[in-house]
Amino acid sequence: MKHYNLTINGETKDHHDYFDVINPATAEPFARSAKADAADVNRAVAAASNAFASWSTTPMAERSNLLHQVAALVEQHMPELMELIVQETGKPLNGLNGVGAGMEVGGAAAWIHVNADVTLPVEVIQDNDDARVEVHRKALGVVASITPWNWPLLIAAWHLTPALLAGNTVVIKPSPFTPITTARFVELANTVLPPGVLNLISGGPELGATLVEHPDVAKIVFTGSTTTGKHIMRSAATDLKRLTLELGGNDAGIVLDDVDPKAVAARLVSACFHNNGQTCAALKRLYVPSGIYHQLAQEMADLAAKLIVGNGLAQGVDLGPVQNERQLQIVMDLAESARQDGGHFLCGGERIDSKGYFYRPTIVTGLSNGHRLVDEEPFGPIVPIIEYQDLEQAIAMANDNPCGLGASVWSTDTARALAVATRLHSGSVWINEHGAVQPDAPFGGVKQSGFGVEFGHHGLAEFSAIQTVKIMK
Numbered sequence: 001m002k003h004y005n006l007t008i009n010g011e012t013k014d015h016h017d018y019f020d021v022i023n024p025a026t027a028e029p030f031a032r033s034a035k036a037d038a039a040d041v042n043r044a045v046a047a048a049s050n051a052f053a054s055w056s057t058t059p060m061a062e063r064s065n066l067l068h069q070v071a072a073l074v075e076q077h078m079p080e081l082m083e084l085i086v087q088e089t090g091k092p093l094n095g096l097n098g099v100g101a102g103m104e105v106g107g108a109a110a111w112i113h114v115n116a117d118v119t120l121p122v123e124v125i126q127d128n129d130d131a132r133v134e135v136h137r138k139a140l141g142v143v144a145s146i147t148p149w150n151w152p153l154l155i156a157a158w159h160l161t162p163a164l165l166a167g168n169t170v171v172i173k174p175s176p177f178t179p180i181t182t183a184r185f186v187e188l189a190n191t192v193l194p195p196g197v198l199n200l201i202s203g204g205p206e207l208g209a210t211l212v213e214h215p216d217v218a219k220i221v222f223t224g225s226t227t228t229g230k231h232i233m234r235s236a237a238t239d240l241k242r243l244t245l246e247l248g249g250n251d252a253g254i255v256l257d258d259v260d261p262k263a264v265a266a267r268l269v270s271a272c273f274h275n276n277g278q279t280c281a282a283l284k285r286l287y288v289p290s291g292i293y294h295q296l297a298q299e300m301a302d303l304a305a306k307l308i309v310g311n312g313l314a315q316g317v318d319l320g321p322v323q324n325e326r327q328l329q330i331v332m333d334l335a336e337s338a339r340q341d342g343g344h345f346l347c348g349g350e351r352i353d354s355k356g357y358f359y360r361p362t363i364v365t366g367l368s369n370g371h372r373l374v375d376e377e378p379f380g381p382i383v384p385i386i387e388y389q390d391l392e393q394a395i396a397m398a399n400d401n402p403c404g405l406g407a408s409v410w411s412t413d414t415a416r417a418l419a420v421a422t423r424l425h426s427g428s429v430w431i432n433e434h435g436a437v438q439p440d441a442p443f444g445g446v447k448q449s450g451f452g453v454e455f456g457h458h459g460l461a462e463f464s465a466i467q468t469v470k471i472m473k
């Protein structure tokens, strides 16, 4: 089995300790990752601290140029990285609506290219006979990046591109479920970046905690669950570390009564089930008016039942397995609670007989807010469709959740949809679409989905501190 190593100070060396990484399609290990310890954290943070002086004073245009070279390496190694993504995440090479390993690897390269060209210009607040006042943006220092297992390479690219472009150095810790592609990517990136600028350590939650507690870390960018986000925020208080927290979502969609069920069913199924529902901003609760409730739910169930679930390396597969056994258990527990709450399963509701963590795409009707399947994020292939009588009730139910990542409104009347959309408590809202992010538009959560945004100039600014400069005339 192939071994993947830590990269510290530009060196990728054999380690004394490794752990198995499981392929969720087979439930068997397919690779081994080096297992970092506290001494490795210290070495990685020291390497990043030492590299900071020179990297933060390297002209931004040169840092941008090196990031474009990193993106080009991703493009050159696309087949290898895609296969690793399929093996560690389970997602198909292409997948439902083109959402798969190809999108992840191609998207990572595209995100780096677009965001490497964003700038942080000096802002002039005042320039008159008395004084000139300028706002400069300065790098923070060492950034700790902690990533989840659903989009490991893409989210790594989201974190490290603005962090490095702004002049910070980075220590990244991927999820122990999916450390392999990130390890290979960081190894490749280190063939063009100076030593110590981008370091990788690999291990579990304890290692993440050790990294974020390190006193020489200036900022933490974290994508993962709300529970872990709260732990990190508490630990960051010790040194007042800066934070970007991209946390859990339980995104609502509201269908308005002018919609033709046949016309939207396929797009809704894709919004709910792409990447097997394991996307932070997937559609996770759908509110539908009584007049079209049963027809739309049935149209969606008919389509969901036809999705091809299988090993992501096989051609034509729409959905792979759930990424890990723990997440599969969460999905099965929520399905069981939906059954006990009187939910009606229009499709799915069971595991697929296999060693892998496969679960049938599942649509449940007859539930409402207050039931666990509606209130909690399943982060898997199970979606409740909830009936509403009047629109005010639907808006209230959509907003009645601690999360506030994304939301959507579906209608043929854009003005009416927009009036509803702007009343939803979410960091992003889509009309006749759900979950589509793009590299130049800010993305982030409100409420317990976190704070701070990623992408574009708003995202880049998060990796800098303001220095106001006043020059007396």
Ligand code: NAD
Pocket: 146, 147, 148, 149, 150, 173, 174, 175, 176, 203, 204, 205, 206, 207, 208, 209, 210, 212, 223, 224, 225, 226, 227, 228, 229, 231, 232, 245, 246, 247, 248, 249, 279, 280, 281, 377, 379, 405, 445, 449
């Ligand atoms: P998780 O919180 O269990 O783990 C995420 C990462 O945090 C892993 O690398 C883990 O090892 C590390 N970690 C765990 N405890 C830690 C601690 N105390 N200190 C530091 N690091 C620690 O999340 P997950 O199960 O990997 O991911 C699924 C969750 O992520 C879902 O809730 C999903 O909605 C969310 N998510 C959010 C976004 C977003 O942009 N908002 C994107 C993707 C996923």
